[in-house]
Amino acid sequence: MELSKVMRTSGAVREFTADDQVQPSVLYRVLDNARFAPSGGNQQGWHVTVVRDPTLRRRLADLSVAAFRRYVAEQSAGYRAFSVVDPAPTDVEIPDGIPIDQMLAAIENAPEVLVVTVDLRTLAVLDRDLDRPSIVGGASIYPFVQNILLAARDEGLGxxxxxxxxxxxxxxxxxxxxxxxxxxxxxIQLGRPLHQVTRLTRHPVESFATVDRFDGDVLSSGGRARTS
Ligand SMILES: Cc1cc2nc3c(=O)[nH]c(=O)nc-3n(C[C@H](O)[C@H](O)[C@H](O)COP(=O)(O)O)c2cc1C
Structure with a gap:
C-alpha cells in the first residue's frame, strides 16, 4: 500500500473477524518493520510481550476495568477523564452498570494482544525537571507503537x-x-478488521499549524505563509 494511504486509513480497529488468526510470519513481519521506529539516542528500549494465555489476558483485562470505570465516571461527571490539567475530584462517584463486557471481550477475543513495554533506563527525559507532567519520555516508545499499527495496516490487519x-x-x-x-x-489488540475503515475524522492542517508563533498565520498549502 501507498504509505499515505496507510497513514490515512489506520483507524482504531476493535472488532476482528472470528476465523482469521494472525499468521506467525505476518506478526513477525509487522514487528520487523515496526522496529525501524525512531527512539532517543537510538536506544530502542522497547519490548513486546505477545499475550496468548487466556487466563493472563483475562487478568490484564480485569486490571484495565478499574481505570475504565473511573474514566467513564469522570467523563459522565463532565470532566476530561484522567486530565492532569483539570483533574476530576478523587471522590467522583462511579455509577453502577458501566458496560465493561465489550471491553473485556475485546481483550479476551482479539487474535493477538501485544503489551509494549519500555526500559526506563534507555530514556533521556528532557522535560523531567519541568513543572509539568513529562511528555518526552513517551516520545521514544510511541513511534514504535504507531509503527506497529501502520505495519499491521500494510498487512491488511488492524x-x-x-x-x-x-x-x-x-x-x-x-x-x-x-x-x-x-x-x-x-x-495493542491486533487482527483482521471486521469492517475496514476508509475515512478517518481528523482536524485539518489549518486548525493546528501556524508560522513563527503559536498564534501566527495559519500555514497555507500554497508555500510559505505570509508573516504579516
Ligand atoms: C494513547 C491512546 C489510548 C487509546 N486507548 C484506547 C482504548 O482504551 N480503547 C479503544 O478502543 N481505543 C483506544 N484508543 C484509540 C482511540 O480511541 C482512537 O485512536 C481515536 O478514537 C481515533 O479513532 P479512529 O482512528 O478510528 O478515527 C487509544 C488511542 C491512543 C493513542
Whole structure:
C-alpha cells in the first residue's frame, strides 16, 4: 500500500473477524518493520510481550476495568477523564452498570494482544525537571507503537491501542514478569478488521499549524505563509 494511504486509513480497529488468526510470519513481519521506529539516542528500549494465555489476558483485562470505570465516571461527571490539567475530584462517584463486557471481550477475543513495554533506563527525559507532567519520555516508545499499527495496516490487519492497563501497572508487572524499571506503554489488540475503515475524522492542517508563533498565520498549502 501507498504509505499515505496507510497513514490515512489506520483507524482504531476493535472488532476482528472470528476465523482469521494472525499468521506467525505476518506478526513477525509487522514487528520487523515496526522496529525501524525512531527512539532517543537510538536506544530502542522497547519490548513486546505477545499475550496468548487466556487466563493472563483475562487478568490484564480485569486490571484495565478499574481505570475504565473511573474514566467513564469522570467523563459522565463532565470532566476530561484522567486530565492532569483539570483533574476530576478523587471522590467522583462511579455509577453502577458501566458496560465493561465489550471491553473485556475485546481483550479476551482479539487474535493477538501485544503489551509494549519500555526500559526506563534507555530514556533521556528532557522535560523531567519541568513543572509539568513529562511528555518526552513517551516520545521514544510511541513511534514504535504507531509503527506497529501502520505495519499491521500494510498487512491488511488492524488494531487499537489501549492504555487502561497502565493504571494497574504494579499488578500487571507481576503478571508479566516485567523487570524492575520497565514500564508499560500500551496494549495493542491486533487482527483482521471486521469492517475496514476508509475515512478517518481528523482536524485539518489549518486548525493546528501556524508560522513563527503559536498564534501566527495559519500555514497555507500554497508555500510559505505570509508573516504579516
Ligand atoms: C494513547 C491512546 C489510548 C487509546 N486507548 C484506547 C482504548 O482504551 N480503547 C479503544 O478502543 N481505543 C483506544 N484508543 C484509540 C482511540 O480511541 C482512537 O485512536 C481515536 O478514537 C481515533 O479513532 P479512529 O482512528 O478510528 O478515527 C487509544 C488511542 C491512543 C493513542
Amino acid at each position: 488494531g487499537a491501542v489501549s492504555t487502561f492497563v497502565v493504571a494497574g501497572e504494579p499488578e500487571a508487572a507481576l503478571l508479566l514478569n516485567l523487570p524492575r524499571g520497565h514500564a508499560i506503554a500500551a496494549m
